[in-house]
Amino acid sequence: MKVYVPADAAARALGSDDVAAAVQAEATRRGLDLTLVRNGSRGMVWLEPLVEVERDGVRLAYGPATAADVAAILDGTSAKALGPTDDLPWMKKQTRLTFARVGLIDPLDMAHYRAEGGLVGLERALALPPTEIVQAVIDSGLRGRGGAGFPTGIKWKTVAEAKADQKYIVCNADEGDSGTFADRMLMEGDPFHLIEGMIIAGIAVGATRGYVYIRSEYPDAIRVMRAAVGIGRKAGLLGPSVLGSAYAFDMEIRVGAGAYVCGEETSLLNSLEGKRGVVRAKPPLPALEGFLGKPTVVNNVISLATVPVIFEKGAAFYRDFGLGRSRGTIPLQIAGNVRHGGLFEVAFGMGLGEIVNDIGGGTASGRPVKAVQVGGPLGAYFPSSLFDTPTCYESFASAEGLIGHAGIVVFDDTADMLKQARFAMEFCAIESCGKCTPCRIGAVRGVETIDRIARGDTAAIPLLTDLCNTMKAGSLCALGGFTPYPVMSALTHFPDDFARAKEAAE
Amino acid sequence: MPVADVLEPHARQTLDDILRAHAADEGPLLPILHDIQAAFGHVPQAVVPVIVEALNLGKAEVHGVISFYHDFRAEPAGRSVVKLCRAEACQAMGGDHLAHHAERKLGVGFHETRADGKVTLEPVYCLGLCACAPAAMVNGRLVGRLDEAAVDRIATEVLA
The missing domain is CATH 1.10.10 (Arc Repressor Mutant, subunit A)
Known part of the structure; x- marks a missing residue:
């Protein structure tokens, strides 16, 4: 008998360790021949801890489980039974490519990884000349999943064509945006997949060293990734000869130190070099002068973890999913005040309203949805009147927003949008690296100006708009440049929240 | 000192x-x-x-x-460290209200350590537990779907 109890951080935060201990204890008490697997999460966080029992090759789901449910779950009589996991609507509606194995396998079991299609992509890539690897990534249409949406293959081509004695692959795992947890789930649930993607990147561009920069707020992901790198070295996946080939590649896990701005690629590189996480002016591009001044690929976790899929299934297969210039799939993270929160991987193009209402099931509080923030603290707040916006880079940009890392945070009608706008400015002021004036000073003035509006001074509204334009046009990176998105969207779509204070003052 | x-x-x-x-x-x-x-x-x-x-x-x-970097402390922390997420997804689930409740129950403000050294309270901007908000980390242990009762239990535990 095989029982799966997730060790994903969200599952653990909801008590999965207690459930796992209860499974072990009950098995011992009954003298059962039971294998307990601590898998990643299937992404249905509202059902966590989600226990799965494998019977006749079918995985049956039970959740949300507590230690008290364990005996009945093992008997097959639990009221928490949900049926076969693969038949649950949440699973059936998805196209799980990047997250195919997350929640399915034991994250640190290399044999299990291989049995579920792991390393097929790398083996195919190893048979290709590096220029063809780069071309396949270009052909797949993959764009940076960290938020910027820059074509991954083009970035790789720049690094591949640069001449240098040493090049680097740097994985940006500084997933600091509220509402996002895809990187965390992938690293905790399928770490070899990310390693495989980084190796393919290394071979493609001629880099032999890689770093994963993980934020310190993710201790579980750090632990799993470090263990996976160790196992990868022993298995000959990492080291002087990747899977017996002529290519060398090795990598290291590095830990951030609580600075949000280090999610910006140049600031991340400075941090990795042991400096203050201050943004660098571009050019030079990191592709030409990156880590320690050497040509460097900086890619997000999801971008790199999608690369093996492109080689396993083919560039055309991947490109055939999606909408317009947004090709492939996007792991949506549905969060905040939502009934069914979690990770949902789907082809680009699904409408925002469908995600919030049909997939997410509306608010957790049962109250009407007021606003949805997409793309983290730098993303716009969308009112329900914009719920027909399809998820793709271009339509979000034309709606004065961004898709970012595809985190979707739902707020009910108790949210005060002036307060949310103020928080955006305050967060920018706290986290600004200080290099450029529009961000460093602008964010502080932004908080003050919003406070004036809150006191009923409507003359400050045009001032706020003007300030936002300055920050947008004059900031060096996305922190100062995109903070206007949540602020201006709150002001534009929810003007009543900015006028209410005036009424109170009169 | x-x-x-x-x-x-x-x-x-x-x-x-x-x-x-x-x-x-x-x-x-x-x-x-x-x-x-x-x-x-x-x-x-x-x-x-x-x-x-x-x-x-x-x-x-x-x-x-x-x-x-926010992580590096100039002074030792209290015996326990409670990190409460103050970011948007947790705000959407009543995180601000809960933060005030935590300050009252723990007898300490954010960025502060109690005079008796029992606990340090810190804000954290996202633990990646946004689908089970509000979230906290108590001495390295993650807690999701926090409510007032859960905060009370944490307070009892760390102030014992």
Whole structure:
């Protein structure tokens, strides 16, 4: 008998360790021949801890489980039974490519990884000349999943064509945006997949060293990734000869130190070099002068973890999913005040309203949805009147927003949008690296100006708009440049929240 | 508390071991500082001149790095550390209200340590538990779907 109890951080935060201990204890008490697997999460966080029992090759789901449910779950009589996991609507509606194995396998079991299609992509890539690897990534249409949406293959081509004695692959795992947890789930649930993607990147561009920069707020992901790198070295996946080939590649896990701005690629590189996480002016591009001044690929976790899929299934297969210039799939993270929160991987193009209402099931509080923030603290707040916006880079940009890392945070009608706008400015002021004036000073003035509006001074509204334009046009990176998105969207779509204070003052 | 300018011999040995372990690293300063904080509970001022010497950096440069990052503490934390997420997804689930409740129950404000040293309360901007908000980390243990009762249990635990 095989029982799966997730060790994903969200599952653990909801008590999965207690459930796992209860499974072990009950098995011992009954003298059962039971294998307990601590898998990643299937992404249905509202059902966590989600226990799965494998019977006749079918995985049956039970959740949300507590230690008290364990005996009945093992008997097959639990009221928490949900049926076969693969038949649950949440699973059936998805196209799980990047997250195919997350929640399915034991994250640190290399044999299990291989049995579920792991390393097929790398083996195919190893048979290709590096220029063809780069071309396949270009052909797949993959764009940076960290938020910027820059074509991954083009970035790789720049690094591949640069001449240098040493090049680097740097994985940006500084997933600091509220509402996002895809990187965390992938690293905790399928770490070899990310390693495989980084190796393919290394071979493609001629880099032999890689770093994963993980934020310190993710201790579980750090632990799993470090263990996976160790196992990868022993298995000959990492080291002087990747899977017996002529290519060398090795990598290291590095830990951030609580600075949000280090999610910006140049600031991340400075941090990795042991400096203050201050943004660098571009050019030079990191592709030409990156880590320690050497040509460097900086890619997000999801971008790199999608690369093996492109080689396993083919560039055309991947490109055939999606909408317009947004090709492939996007792991949506549905969060905040939502009934069914979690990770949902789907082809680009699904409408925002469908995600919030049909997939997410509306608010957790049962109250009407007021606003949805997409793309983290730098993303716009969308009112329900914009719920027909399809998820793709271009339509979000034309709606004065961004898709970012595809985190979707739902707020009910108790949210005060002036307060949310103020928080955006305050967060920018706290986290600004200080290099450029529009961000460093602008964010502080932004908080003050919003406070004036809150006191009923409507003359400050045009001032706020003007300030936002300055920050947008004059900031060096996305922190100062995109903070206007949540602020201006709150002001534009929810003007009543900015006028209410005036009424109170009169 | 007087500021120790020079490390005790035992502490100096620990620091030298840490510096040696990272001698071959590319960009070793952050890993070194993390190890120092793990060993001493904070980053004491007295380590700065030693790091300066070992890495051939300026004093201002090392101080600048230590002060830039939220993680590095100048003073030891309380016996327990409670980190409460204050970011948007947790705000959407009543995180602000819960934060005030936590301040009252723990008897300490954010960024502060209680006078009796029992607990330090810190804000954290996202633990990646946004689909089971509000979330907290109590001495390294994650807690999701927090409510007032859960905060009360945490307070009882850390103030015992």
